[in-house]
Amino acid sequence: MCGKGHAINGHGDRECTRVCVKLGANYALVASRGLFILKGHEAELDEYAGEKVIVTGAVNGNIVRVDYVAPVDSGHDTASFDVK
Numbered sequence: 640m641c642g643k644g645h646a647i648n649g650h651g652d653r654e655c656t657r658v659c660v661k662l663g664a665n666y667a668l669v670a671s672r673g674l675f676i677l678k679g680h681e682a683e684l685d686e687y688a689g690e691k692v693i694v695t696g697a698v699n700g701n702i703v704r705v706d707y708v709a710p711v712d713s714g715h716d717t718a719s720f721d722v723k
Contacts, residue, residue: 651689652688652689652690653688653689653690654689655689656688656689657685657688660685660688665677665678666681666684666685666688668692668694668703673701674701675698675701675702675703676701676702676703677694677696677703677705677708678702678703678704678705679696679704679705679706680705680706680707680708683705683708683709684705684708687708687709687710690710690711691710691711692708692709692710692711693707693708693709693710693711694707694708695707695708
């Protein structure tokens, strides 16, 4: 619902994301190539809501069927990624 920004003031990225999902929105990944809707692995997506993550999965248009999600650690370059 919010896209790259968060419209629910005062909650921060994590809580805003969770509120939006409870209101019917999907988890999404905002990347340099656009916004991707994430499907699957909802427990992990909720755990890392509002954080920078690594996501792998099958992409169809702007939908990603998530195979794997994990937080970004200091050993990863967050400025580049491959969408396959």
